[in-house]
Amino acid sequence: MPAKEFICPDGHHVRITECLKHCPLSERCMFLPTLKIIAQSLNRGLTVPTVTELIAGVRETYLKKTTEYAVNPSDVLYALNGQAIHTLHEQNVGEHILSEVRLNDDITSGKFDLYGNLLDNESGVLGDLKVTSSYKLMKALGIYKVRVPTGEIYKTGAKKGQPKYRFELRYDGVHHVMEWALQLNYYRMLLERHGFQVNKMYIQAICRDSGLRIAAERGIDKNLYIIPIHRISDHWLTRYFKHKASVLQDSMETNNLPKKCSCSECWHGRKCQSYCDVRSECEAREERDLDERVG
Numbered sequence: 001m002p003a004k005e006f007i008c009p010d011g012h013h014v015r016i017t018e019c020l021k022h023c024p025l026s027e028r029c030m031f032l033p034t035l036k037i038i039a040q041s042l043n044r045g046l047t048v049p050t051v052t053e054l055i056a057g058v059r060e061t062y063l064k065k066t067t068e069y070a071v072n073p074s075d076v077l078y079a080l081n082g083q084a085i086h087t088l089h090e091q092n093v094g095e096h097i098l099s100e101v102r103l104n105d106d107i108t109s110g111k112f113d114l115y116g117n118l119l120d121n122e123s124g125v126l127g128d129l130k131v132t133s134s135y136k137l138m139k140a141l142g143i144y145k146v147r148v149p150t151g152e153i154y155k156t157g158a159k160k161g162q163p164k165y166r167f168e169l170r171y172d173g174v175h176h177v178m179e180w181a182l183q184l185n186y187y188r189m190l191l192e193r194h195g196f197q198v199n200k201m202y203i204q205a206i207c208r209d210s211g212l213r214i215a216a217e218r219g220i221d222k223n224l225y226i227i228p229i230h231r232i233s234d235h236w237l238t239r240y241f242k243h244k245a246s247v248l249q250d251s252m253e254t255n256n257l258p259k260k261c262s263c264s265e266c267w268h269g270r271k272c273q274s275y276c277d278v279r280s281e282c283e284a285r286e287e288r289d290l291d292e293r294v295g
Contacts, residue, residue: 002042002043003016003042003068003069003070003071003277004016004068004069004070005068005069005070005071006019006035006070006071006072006073007070007071007072007073008024008025008029009025009029010025012024012025013070016039016042019035020032020035020036020039029073029074030073030074034073035073037080038073038076038077038080041076041079041080041083042071042076048104048108048109049061049065049108049245049248050108050109050110050111051108051109051110051182051183051186051187051241052110052183053108054108054241054244054245054248055179055182055183056261056265057258057260057261057262057265057266058244058247058248058251058258058259058261059257059258059259059260059261059282060261060265060276060278060282061248062248062251062252062257062258063278063281063282063285064277064278065252066252066255067278067281069277069278069280069281070277070280071277075277078131078208081131081208082129082130082131085129085131085206086100086113086129089113089114089129093114093116096116096117096123097114097115097116097117097118098112098114098115098116099113099114099115100112100113101115103187103190103191103193103194104190105190105193107238107241107242107245108186108241108245110183110186110187110190112126112128112187112190112191113127113128113129114126114127114128114129115127115191115196115198118202119200119202119226122199122200123199124196124197124198124199124200125198125199125200125201125202126184126187126188126191126198126200126201126202127201127202127203127204128180128183128184128187128201128202128203128204129204129206130180130203130204130205130206131205131206131208132205132206132207132208133207133208133209134207134209134210134212134214134215134218134220135218137205137207137218137220137225138218138219138220139175139176140175140176140177140180140203140205140225140227141171141175141219141220141225141227142171142172142173142174142175142176143169143170143171143173143218143219143220144169144170144173145167145168145169145170146167146168146170147165147166147167148165148166148167148168149163149164149165150163150164150165150166151163151164152164169218169219171219175227177203177227177229178264180203180227180229181229181230181232182232182237182240184201184203184229185201185229185231185232185237186237186241188201188231189234189237189238200228201228201229201230201231202226202227202228202229203225203226203227203229204224204225204226204227205224205225205226205227206223206224207220207222207223207224207225210222210223211223257285257286
């Protein structure tokens with residue numbers, strides 16, 4: 001089920017329907033039309049789990065489908081920016097490019113962003129649009145920081161006599177694009193199963209904090225990056241998504257909480273701390289299950 005509540009700036013929870021009728025505070029946190037757009041974006045009306053839902057942790061997707069959770073409207077604004085960019089592209093694709101078409105198979109469904117002649121004269125290019133942070137772009141581009149000695153030492157203070165260090169950027173690291181690669185490759189597989197040949201795949205990533213000092217410190221000095229995505233085995237993809245879809249279906253039918261999200265799915269705990277919409281539901285459900293087992 002979609003989110004049912006908004007989290008107000010003071011931390012108070014209010015039903016979305018009630019918020020749109022009348023703000024419980026003295027003044028709305030943002031314009032009413034903006035809140036209505038956010039509310040609409042939270043309910044896509046899809047019953048079959050999508051590609052992006054299956055890429056997420058099964059527990060996260062299960063809780064989003066079975067609990068009435070709350071979201072902070074300001075946290076959804078970044079997603080709205082992405083949706084606006086998708087809409088603008090859809091309106092300007094031309095006759096040789098397909099855009100925003102939903103395809104499905106017996107496992108899941110997915111809506112690709114762009115397919116056709118996107119970068120050069122070669123057709124059969126699959127493209128995906130992302131609006132993301134400089135941190136995620138830094139990881140995707142294989143940029144990382146190393147601490148190197150400056151050759152100087154501290155002459156005063158608590159570190160007197162200790163060597164000084166500075167951070168330098170390196171550009172030969174691992175490209176952390178697994179989520180994007182899973183998503184784009186499954187779209188590729190859906191297209192190919194419907195008779196469309198896919199020759200290349202790319203992510204067009206717009207940096208939402210470009211121009212800020214933090215982005216420059218991460219080595220992100222452009223507004224937009226084109227990132228190639230390599231093929232993943234169709235056999236492996238099918239097994240991966242079929243397994244996750246099966247686990248989700250079993251959990252939905254038995255109402256059993258799936259196992260915790262993997263380290264990669266929860267970003268090594270970072271998502272659980274601040275970015276997962278159902279983190280409070282996850283903690284509460286775990287506590288209830290533990291009490292039942294102990295009792």
